[in-house]
Amino acid sequence: xxxxxxxxxxxxxxxxxxxxxxxxxxxxxxxxxxxxxxxxxxxxxxxxxxxxxxxxxxxxxxxxxxxxxxxxxxxxxxxxxxxxxxxxxxxxxxxxxxxxxxxxxxxxxxxxxxxxxx
Amino acid sequence: xxxxxxxxxxxxxxxxxxxxxxxxxxxxxxxxxxxxxxxxxxxxxxxxxxxxxxxxxxxxxxxxxxxxxxxxxxxxxxxxxxxxxxxxxxxxxxxxxxxxxxxxxxxxxxxxxxxx
Numbered sequence: 738x739x740x741x742x743x744x745x746x747x748x749x750x751x752x753x754x755x756x757x758x759x760x761x762x763x764x765x766x767x768x769x770x771x772x773x774x775x776x777x778x779x780x781x782x783x784x785x786x787x788x789x790x791x792x793x794x795x796x797x798x799x800x801x802x803x804x805x806x807x808x809x810x811x812x813x814x815x816x817x818x819x820x821x822x823x824x825x826x827x828x829x830x831x832x833x834x835x836x837x838x839x840x841x842x843x844x845x846x847x848x849x850x851x852x853x854x855x
Numbered sequence: 856x857x858x859x860x861x862x863x864x865x866x867x868x869x870x871x872x873x874x875x876x877x878x879x880x881x882x883x884x885x886x887x888x889x890x891x892x893x894x895x896x897x898x899x900x901x902x903x904x905x906x907x908x909x910x911x912x913x914x915x916x917x918x919x920x921x922x923x924x925x926x927x928x929x930x931x932x933x934x935x936x937x938x939x940x941x942x943x944x945x946x947x948x949x950x951x952x953x954x955x956x957x958x959x960x961x962x963x964x965x966x967x968x969x970x971x
Contacts, residue, residue: 772959780946782899782962828898830960842889843950843960847898 740764741829741846748851750819757804758814758849760829768834771812772843773803777825785827788812819853826850858882861949861963868939869971876934876966878949884929885951889960890922893946902947905932939970 742761750756762771773785788796788803796803804813816823829846860879868874878888886907891899903924904912911924921943923935932951936943946967950960 774962780948780965780967782948782950782960782965784959784961787959826896842901842904844901845899850896 740844741831743829743846743849745849748849749854750816750851751854752821753818755815755817756819756851758816758827758829758851759811760813760846761809761811762829762831763810764831764833766833770832770834771803771805772830772832773801773812773814774828774830774845775823775825776828776848782828786814816851821853821855824851824853858961859949859951859963861966863966864964865967865969867969867971870940871938873935873937874939874968876936876947876949876968878932878934878951878963880930880951880961883951885932886929888926888932888949888951890924890932890934891948891950893948893965895946899948902934907932936968939968941970944968944970 740763745759769790771788775783775785786796786798786801786803788805795805800817802815804815826848828848830843832843858881860881862877866874888905890902892902893899901914902917902922905924905926907926907929913919921937923937926932946965948962948965950962952960
């Protein structure tokens, strides 16, 4: 079973509008972290936002906010006031915290392509 | 500024040759680095976890003898694609994270490998 699911096809949004990118996850680990990364056409991976499983409040970073619904196992990214430069692929990722202390890896979803229209 | 530097950003090589890709953490020590591979329009697939001073941990299906990983210092990990073939052509990205809980993975800018 997929641990991170991003099922939306290519997304389009009008400049200055808000857009929500969906992400659901599956884990039995009680402690985990959720991440969103942006990958423009240049290929670099840009960290956007982080949500810990025990965080009481939804994470926010500037125009990015994470709609974290733990019971539904969803961690949707909301981008407000879209800009042309937001056009990119967006990846949701999860790290399951290994209690043994070993470094735990990130598992990525398939990604969503976002296109911002002028 | 970039906290993980990856070099080269692109490389073209002939079949049968080997290619080395370097990944450096610039302003922090990384006891663990991760190597990912990405095909066009697809997700990042973890290849291996590189541990400083010890052997790398490879994901299932990744050939250890083909993708040699060396993590000789706390700031440098290298991935060597040995006897490269056209099917090895891909985008390879390294990453490292700080020790603080919740620290994100910082990624290098990736290396686009083309094997002719």
